[in-house]
Amino acid sequence: MKSVELIDVTKTYGNGSVIIKNLNLSIQSGEFFVLVGPSGCGKSTILRMIAGLEGMTSGTLLIGGKPANLLPPSKRSLSMVFQNYALYPHLTARENIIFGLKAHRIGKDIVEKRLREAAEMLNLAPCLDRKPRQLSGGQRQRIALARSIVSEAPICLMDEPLSNLDAKLRARMRSEIRRIQRKIGTTMIYVTHDQIEAMTMGDRMAVLHDGTVQQIGRPIDVYNHPDHTFVASFIGSPQMNLMPAVYDDVQKILRIGASWTITRELPIAGGEVILGIRPENIHPATHPASAQNKAIHFSANIIDTEILGNETQLTFLLDHQTWTAKWEGQWTIPDQSAQEMVILPENLLVFDRKDGHILYDPKRSQKVEEVTV
Amino acid sequence: MVMEQTEIKEGADFPATNAREQPINRLFGTQPAAWLYLLPSLILFAVFVFYPLFRTLQLSFFLSDSKGLPTVFVGFNNYARLLSSPEFLASAGSTLLFVLYTVPTTIILALILALLANEKLKGIGFFRTIFSSSMGISVAASSVVWLFIFNPSAGILNRLLSLLGVTGINWLADPNWALFSVSLTTIWLHLGFTFLILLGGLQNIDEHLYENAQIEGCGYWYRLRRITLPMLSPTLFFVITVSMIDAFQTFGQIDLLTKGGPGNATNLIVYSIYQKAFINFDFGMASAEVIVLFLCILLITALQFKFGERKVHYQ
Amino acid sequence: MKRIKLISLYTVLTILSLILFFPMLYALSASFMSAQEVLLGHFFPHQLHPENYLEAFRDVPLLRFLFNSIIISLIVTFGVLIVSGMAAYAFVFLHFRGRRLLFILFISTMMIPWETSMIPNFVTVQHLGWINRYAGLTVPFFASAFGTFLLRQYFKTIPEEMWEAAQISGIGHFRFFVKVVLPVSRTSLVTLGIYTFLTTWNTYLWPLLTTTDERVRPLQIGLRQLQSQETVNDWGVVMAAALIVVVPTLIVLFIGQKHLQQGLTDGALK
Structure with a gap:
């Protein structure tokens, strides 16, 4: 297996638009690495640059520690799974899977063996002799995976491979791809716009926005400790509540809107900030959290409730701002009724209103110093 | 590194x-x-x-010898001679008349056929095949068959006329009828291709448009005028251009039916070029005429693009 | 009400079919008549005279002409498919400077009528020694702007990712062209093939200029020869020959009508 490193990579188009700005990524051998971001953030471009389908404007690409900028795609020891699978419609599933191997004049027994293994791994045996259009979306997806597996390339690139599947199948394929990657141990670089895929599949992920990396880290760390309001809002569903606030460092008061204040000392300079709290950290007053004496109590008018099975999503207004909360269990609350709620100060994140960077993260206080300096 | x-x-x-x-x-x-x-x-x-x-x-700027090779540079002399020759003027006139006879008729007939054949009926495929069949019939074969049909004594046309008590017409030898007869042959010959293209255009129109119109209770003619023709306009535009160019290039029918006669009545431009170049071996004059033809076709294409495009609905 | 509409529709369709197909039916009928019967102006033969067909084969080497037409049409068809297939591939899958400009140049040749180049082409073919050769009858037609355009339209529907996937597995342009693009585009190749076959089979003026010899002469010119040889009395023979000329293309047309219609409409409009 091979590592992949991008050093100071920039990509611009002829018309001067910058797609990728000074990108630095280091992907370890055998790692499942997810590039996640909204459409147009440049994640697919990065993947295609690694594959050699697009050139870089400047910077260095190292594959297995060796410069690979000038290698053609076929010499970069990688395989790729495309969003639309790119299966050849005139070939059967079997022929599709071994198409590349045949071009490389790999021995017949080896081809057969790899095909058999891949088909077994993905339960493809019954549909090997059918053409792509006779197969379901999920089966096509598996064919594309199998094609990548039989190449035995040490690096596998995937570009939104699950986006054409229905929700149920997507959930199953998430764990299946993860399982296969662990089993054969390839270095996986996986592009998606779906934060759930990023959260559940990756060993590490890079969140991208406008051609720059916003944060790199283990999914759980990125979720719990977002570096930036963009990451905070992009990762997690429903998204984090982000509210403009002002911190008064003389009176040690955090003012949210006109009327709501939290009296609390924060290790930051006074000024305009953004307050962030995840919906699942806003609890009903009956929650055990309200027993803690540092708990912050407040009351708000519910404007909408959605019961999603065993959890309930509430929308409420607090000082003309819409907030979302997620409570366990099934809650039937009439609209426009006031509801007592509670939050814990350790779940409150404070971001800089100007550039969106994190100023204060109570559960990661040591790192905050670096950021605020 | x-x-x-x-x-x-x-x-x-x-x-x-x-x-x-x-x-x-x-x-x-x-x-x-x-x-x-x-x-x-x-x-x-x-x-x-x-x-x-x-x-x-x-x-086109040279005189040519008996082998057809250029000899003396004469500038626009060939063009001047051509444009003042009554033979060319007659031929140009016949060609324009021929275009006028054939193009609108072919397209209107083909459109009617296509509209009929676009109905969803059992066995419609058979009718479509028949309607398009003239596309598979060569100029030579159809000319020979029509030559027989036009035959003054044995041909079916005059036989039918005599049944009605009308005197037979000398279809191909009568200067008043020859161009009409050649046009008739040409219309029949081009109907297949034009039909096929228009039918394709009709079938490309989104079914939902008609369904919606039906729900709104629009009648057949309203639908034809408001949906079919506007949606078909790109195809019609294409077909008109192609038919006009085709008509200008007519050769085989003339060669087999009339040889340009009687008295140059059907001496269409390409036939006239052919005679100049390959019978009289006057390459200079023939080339001048070719250039005139080329400019005519270029003009038609340009005009079609300029005026046709405005009325055309593009998807 | 619906029934009446249906019946009248079928009636109209049938009458129109009869009118349109009448010349061919008439020719078929006449091809089985004796010379006397033709002159009497009968519509149906009272007695079948199939010897007209034998006569047609005896008068001119019709079999030879038939063979020539088949060979010429097949050569041109494959020539066009290969040459315009390659050009269309370059326009879709290869990125080179001036691609748009060159494509416009290709398309512009569609506006140049064949007659414009007829005289110099005749001289060129003469110089090449291709008069009375298959080469002279076929090679000038290999490059087809229409064919390139039609195939390009189809190739453009092949997702770019397929070429990217091929690149990653180390498959070159030629292999991708032959093993993927051509098989995937089978239907449009068939359309173009049928169209080219029909047009070549029916070409008249060019073979008239470049064949003086019965050994390479195609059917169309053979028919002209037969017609000019025959006296007024032998219409039956001429009609028999005309039918022999028409049958192969009609068969091709009947088989490929659906393909042709779809393909030509796409080519004309996209």
């Missing part, structure tokens, strides 16, 4: 020209490959389309 940092070139017109990407391109070699794939077409076009075009232009 040290990678040098290259500044991004501003205003480069496409990404491949960026300094960093050029070596990759050279390595992939897309450019030389492209020319290799295009080479056969380019050579053939150069030899059999572009070179002859310029050669014809050149020949």
Whole structure:
């Protein structure tokens, strides 16, 4: 297996638009690495640059520690799974899977063996002799995976491979791809716009926005400790509540809107900030959290409730701002009724209103110093 | 290996020209490959389309000897002689008349056929095949068959007329009827192709438009005027252009039916060129006439694009 | 009400079919008549005279002409498919400078009528020694702007990712062209093939100029020869020959009508 490193990579188009700005990524051998971001953030471009389908404007690409900028795609020891699978419609599933191997004049027994293994791994045996259009979306997806597996390339690139599947199948394929990657141990670089895929599949992920990396880290760390309001809002569903606030460092008061204040000392300079709290950290007053004496109590008018099975999503207004909360269990609350709620100060994140960077993260206080300096 | 940092070139017109990407391109070699794939077409076009075009232009300014080779440069003399010759003027007039006879009739008939054949009926495929069949019939075969139909004594047309008590017409030998007869043959011959294209155009119209119109209770003629014809306009536009160009290029029917006669009544322009070039071996005059034909066709295409396009609905 | 509409529709369709197909039916009927019967102006033969067909074969080497037409049409068809297939591939899958400009140049040749180049082409073919050769009858037609355009339209529907996937597995342009693009585009190749076959089979003026010899002469010119040889009395023979000329293309048309219609409409409009 091979590592992949991008050093100071920039990509611009002829018309001067910058797609990728000074990108630095280091992907370890055998790692499942997810590039996640909204459409147009440049994640697919990065993947295609690694594959050699697009050139870089400047910077260095190292594959297995060796410069690979000038290698053609076929010499970069990688395989790729495309969003639309790119299966050849005139070939059967079997022929599709071994198409590349045949071009490389790999021995017949080896081809057969790899095909058999891949088909077994993905339960493809019954549909090997059918053409792509006779197969379901999920089966096509598996064919594309199998094609990548039989190449035995040490690096596998995937570009939104699950986006054409229905929700149920997507959930199953998430764990299946993860399982296969662990089993054969390839270095996986996986592009998606779906934060759930990023959260559940990756060993590490890079969140991208406008051609720059916003944060790199283990999914759980990125979720719990977002570096930036963009990451905070992009990762997690429903998204984090982000509210403009002002911190008064003389009176040690955090003012949210006109009327709501939290009296609390924060290790930051006074000024305009953004307050962030995840919906699942806003609890009903009956929650055990309200027993803690540092708990912050407040009351708000519910404007909408959605019961999603065993959890309930509430929308409420607090000082003309819409907030979302997620409570366990099934809650039937009439609209426009006031509801007592509670939050814990350790779940409150404070971001800089100007550039969106994190100023204060109570559960990661040591790192905050670096950021605020 | 040290990678040098290259500044991004501003205003480069496409990404491949960026300094960093050029070596990759050279390595992939897309450019030389492209020319290799295009080479056969380019050579053939150069030899059999572009070179002859310029050669014809050149020949049109020369007199030619008995072998048809250029001898003396005469400037626009050939054109002057051509445009003042009554034979050419007659031939140009016949050609215009011929276009007028054939093009609108062919298209209207083909459109009626296509509208009928676009109905969803059992066995409609059979009718479609019959309607398009003249596309598979060559100029030579159809001319020979029509020659028989037009035959003054044995042909079916005059037989039918005599049943009605009308005196037979000398279809191809009567100067008043010859061009009409040739036009009739041509309309029949072109009906298949025109029908096929228009039917294709009709079938490309989104079914939902009709369903919606039906729900809103629009009648057949309203639908035809408001949906079918506007949606079909690109196809009609194409068909009109192609039919006009085809009509200007008519040759086979003339050669087999009338040989340009009687008295030049059906001496359409291409037949006239053929006679000048390959019977009289006057390449100079023939080339001048070719250039005139070329300009006419160019003009038609240009006019169609200018005026046709405005009325055309594009999807 | 619906029934009446249906019946009248079928009636109209049938009458129109009879009118349109009448010339061919009439020719078929006459091809089985004796010379006397033709002169009497009968519509149906009272007695079948199939010897007209034998006569047609005896008068001119019709079999030879038939063979020539088949060979010429097949050569041109494959020539066009290969040459315009390659050009269309370059226009879709290869990125080179001046691609748009060159494509416009290709398309512009569609506006140049064949007659414009007829005289110099005749001289060129003469110089090449291709008069009375298959080469002279076929090679000038290999490059087809229409064919390139039609195939390009189809090739453009092949997702770019397929070429990218091929690149990653180390498959070159030629292999991708032959093993993927051509098989995937089978239907449009068939359309173009049928169209080219029909047009070549029916070409009249060019073979008239470049064949003086019965050994390479195609059917169309053979028919002209037969017609000019025959006296007024032998219409039956001429009609028999005309039918022999028509049958192969009608068969091709009947088989390929659906393909042709779809393909030509796409080519005309996209």
